[in-house]
Amino acid sequence: MENLLYTNVKFLKGMGPKRADLFARELGIFTIGDLLKYYPYKYIDRTKIYTISEINSTHTHIQIRGRIVSFRKEGPKYRQRLIAIFSDQTGSIELVWFQGAKWVEKSYEIGVEYIVFGKPTRFGKKINIAHPEIEPAALFENSVGTSLYPQYSLTEKLRSAYISSKTFQKLISDFFSSDKLTIPETLPDYLVKKLRLISLQEALHKIHLPSNPEEIKKSESRLKFEELFGIQLKILKQKLGRSTHFQGFVFNEVGDHFNTFYKKNLKFKLTEAQKKVMREIRIDLRSGKQMNRLLQGDVGSGKTLIALMSALLALDNGFQACLMAPTEILAVQHFNTMTNFLAGLPLQVLLLTGSTKKKERDSIYSDLENGSIEILIGTHALLEDPVKFKNLGLVIIDEQHRFGVAQRAKLWKKNLQPPHVLVMTATPIPRTLAMTLYGDLDVSVIDELPPGRKPIQTFHYYESKRLAMYGFLRKQIDQGRQVYIVYPLILESEKLDYIALEDGYAGVTEYFSPPEYTVVCVHGKMKTEDKDYGMNLFKKGKAHIMVATTVIEVGVDIPNATVMVIESAERYGLSQLHQLRGRVGRGADQSYCILMSGYKLSNEAKKRIDTLVNTNDGFEIAEVDLKLRGPGDIEGTQQSGIPFDLKIANLARDGQLLQYARNIAEDILESDPELKEEKNILLYRMLHNMKTSAFDWSVIS
Ligand code: ADP
Ligand code: MG
Numbered sequence: 286m287e288n289l290l291y292t293n294v295k296f297l298k299g300m301g302p303k304r305a306d307l308f309a310r311e312l313g314i315f316t317i318g319d320l321l322k323y324y325p326y327k328y329i330d331r332t333k334i335y336t337i338s339e340i341n342s343t344h345t346h347i348q349i350r351g352r353i354v355s356f357r358k359e360g361p362k363y364r365q366r367l368i369a370i371f372s373d374q375t376g377s378i379e380l381v382w383f384q385g386a387k388w389v390e391k392s393y394e395i396g397v398e399y400i401v402f403g404k405p406t407r408f409g410k411k412i413n414i415a416h417p418e419i420e421p422a423a424l425f426e427n428s429v430g431t432s433l434y435p436q437y438s439l440t441e442k443l444r445s446a447y448i449s450s451k452t453f454q455k456l457i458s459d460f461f462s463s464d465k466l467t468i469p470e471t472l473p474d475y476l477v478k479k480l481r482l483i484s485l486q487e488a489l490h491k492i493h494l495p496s497n498p499e500e501i502k503k504s505e506s507r508l509k510f511e512e513l514f515g516i517q518l519k520i521l522k523q524k525l526g527r528s529t530h531f532q533g534f535v536f537n538e539v540g541d542h543f544n545t546f547y548k549k550n551l552k553f554k555l556t557e558a559q560k561k562v563m564r565e566i567r568i569d570l571r572s573g574k575q576m577n578r579l580l581q582g583d584v585g586s587g588k589t590l591i592a593l594m595s596a597l598l599a600l601d602n603g604f605q606a607c608l609m610a611p612t613e614i615l616a617v618q619h620f621n622t623m624t625n626f627l628a629g630l631p632l633q634v635l636l637l638t639g640s641t642k643k644k645e646r647d648s649i650y651s652d653l654e655n656g657s658i659e660i661l662i663g664t665h666a667l668l669e670d671p672v673k674f675k676n677l678g679l680v681i682i683d684e685q686h687r688f689g690v691a692q693r694a695k696l697w698k699k700n701l702q703p704p705h706v707l708v709m710t711a712t713p714i715p716r717t718l719a720m721t722l723y724g725d726l727d728v729s730v731i732d733e734l735p736p737g738r739k740p741i742q743t744f745h746y747y748e749s750k751r752l753a754m755y756g757f758l759r760k761q762i763d764q765g766r767q768v769y770i771v772y773p774l775i776l777e778s779e780k781l782d783y784i785a786l787e788d789g790y791a792g793v794t795e796y797f798s799p800p801e802y803t804v805v806c807v808h809g810k811m812k813t814e815d816k817d818y819g820m821n822l823f824k825k826g827k828a829h830i831m832v833a834t835t836v837i838e839v840g841v842d843i844p845n846a847t848v849m850v851i852e853s854a855e856r857y858g859l860s861q862l863h864q865l866r867g868r869v870g871r872g873a874d875q876s877y878c879i880l881m882s883g884y885k886l887s888n889e890a891k892k893r894i895d896t897l898v899n900t901n902d903g904f905e906i907a908e909v910d911l912k913l914r915g916p917g918d919i920e921g922t923q924q925s926g927i928p929f930d931l932k933i934a935n936l937a938r939d940g941q942l943l944q945y946a947r948n949i950a951e952d953i954l955e956s957d958p959e960l961k962e963e964k965n966i967l968l969y970r971m972l973h974n975m976k977t978s979a980f981d982w983s984v985i986s
Contacts, residue, residue, distance in 0.1 A: 290318030540601030582731030584867030604678025844872030
């Protein structure tokens, strides 16, 4: 039987080809299924009628009953607005239209009783309602059914074609009024029963046309579950497929390299979290399956050490290892850190970046192939074709989100048998998001900082405290500390941002003037030599202050820098603020982060700043970020995008349901890995109907 959900919407009663075309272009709605899955973003309870005297601008939506007393026009011709005075027994209010005056005047009459619905807004002392919905009161009384009105997101184009939330409601209620209607079930019967879900048909019906809040809840549960469950089933199936397809090199030995390093070179104790992660990695490396592990840990949590020890395990088992970083600064820093850590060990560790000279490059190529280089560290340069390993056993990728999928694949393909892969990221990703984005990777978390670190103290200052702030910097500098002052740099406002930076730099040098103080300025528009010069001066402790754009966001490890001043802090995203703050607090001294902002802060900006002031916990910050911005904008996902289109579930809010769905998918796959059993036939189909996402690790290989 033809599935109704795949039928073109133009065949719906009340639609027609013209509207269908608009729905397709504006909202991507082509089929009845698309329409039914265009869920309301909220419901408005229209049981209550307010009196005009009760209205204040804190109401988001109100409904009033009364009559239009008069119409008038205001403003110049090209920007004219129509105003109606609307009254009930308690007072009057203005209704305003900025467009469509002619139509409004024709449609509504003075003296007739109407129900007016809309959002009150305050202008000075007056409150008005712009572009209200208006219905004759008589008609309203007779309208049957629900008082919960579904609201749909609409575009300007749709609105000007007179398509409103009501249009949706009408289309959908006409559709469901047919009694011969059947929408095929997508989940197996046993699952629907066991989980006490309502049927798909009922859920799709009631999500749009609920009679009470209970029905909305039940419909939401069913639809959200299905969405999250489908994704988890797919991810887990991929993971299962990969682990049966690919053998992994077995690293059984813990040999000389590892032991010597651990006993002789390592000057401190591993944190409990580092030990736990090393155990997880060791289990993977011995398992005979290819490791695909994501290592998450806040800045400064000691991920580099984990990378190093994992590499040593590869070496002890006769393999080579490589580490790829997203920028040259970072690659160099890793190289320095690793060679310091490995001092005295008979190991060949080399650096390969875009600026490696031809001669050295060629010798690296040949030494890699003959196996005399054991660890190679570098940038994208590692991906180039002439880079061939003798036997690459472990690939470590730092700051994973900066690399595209294809790039990672290239590295991976440098072996016939895929090497083990460890991906490290300092951008904490909330659990729920990690389960969806990296659901087929195993995740390790370092959730503890090395001992002795004092939590960074964070303050928020308005512009009026600038002098006090400078005074504070002076005290820190007098104690021998160094300071970063960071200015935002955004493509859209680049010119102005550079002006702000220059002005800021001038202001700082005026207060901290030579010869007593040295202030360097570093930004992306400078020549590399100049930039390096400034950086080096600061690194060597010869400059007191570094004024910079966000170029310092990734990299630089200067333990003596104890103050991070972030200018125009309101303009940054939460995770970016957190990353910047992580540049201090790397030594034994108390560190500080000062967020400077203007007076005008949006609610969200205030929330971001407050969050940063109140916590140092990267995961907590990531959760808030997810809630504020929605998963699509979370740092680290812009590039890859959320691979699945979520229409109703919300990763920020539905974490528990996601976990639940994942557990159930796991159980099912455990007993029927191929989904070949009769009872799971619908699940088999569900998987095959899902689009393959770009973020598919099994495709990479
Ligand atoms: P991440 O890469 O996670 O930002 P790093 O690996 O750069 O962090 O570690 C930050 C600093 O902490 C480094 O100087 C490192 O040597 C040091 N460190 C790492 N682990 C420990 C530990 N267990 N105890 C003390 N210091 C540590
Ligand atoms: Mg690091």
